[in-house]
Amino acid sequence: MIDLNEDMKQAEAWLNNTEGEMSEDQLIYLAATGFEDCPDFCGSKKYCKDEACSCIRATFPTPDHYHLYLLMRSQAIEWLKQGIIANAVSKEAFSNEKCQEEYK
């Protein structure tokens, strides 16, 4: 059972924390796969402001790391989308070539 007041106190401390280490590899991995360790029923996020719930605090040493992750994540999603589009375009180009082949 998590102590509500203790959790809020820790969230407050975490929000003011600027020191902490997190490997670049881990950040890149999370940006690529997405951070999904905070379930919808997370009790902590209900009363810890600014997304400072215990799941996020357990993974990211400081809010800066978390915000960096969010930036990298949205970039990763952009790349994924572009990848999907690039893939679709190259398939189309391929089938066009095939069409032309058949008309020769």
Ligand SMILES: [Zn+2]
């Ligand atoms: Zn959570």
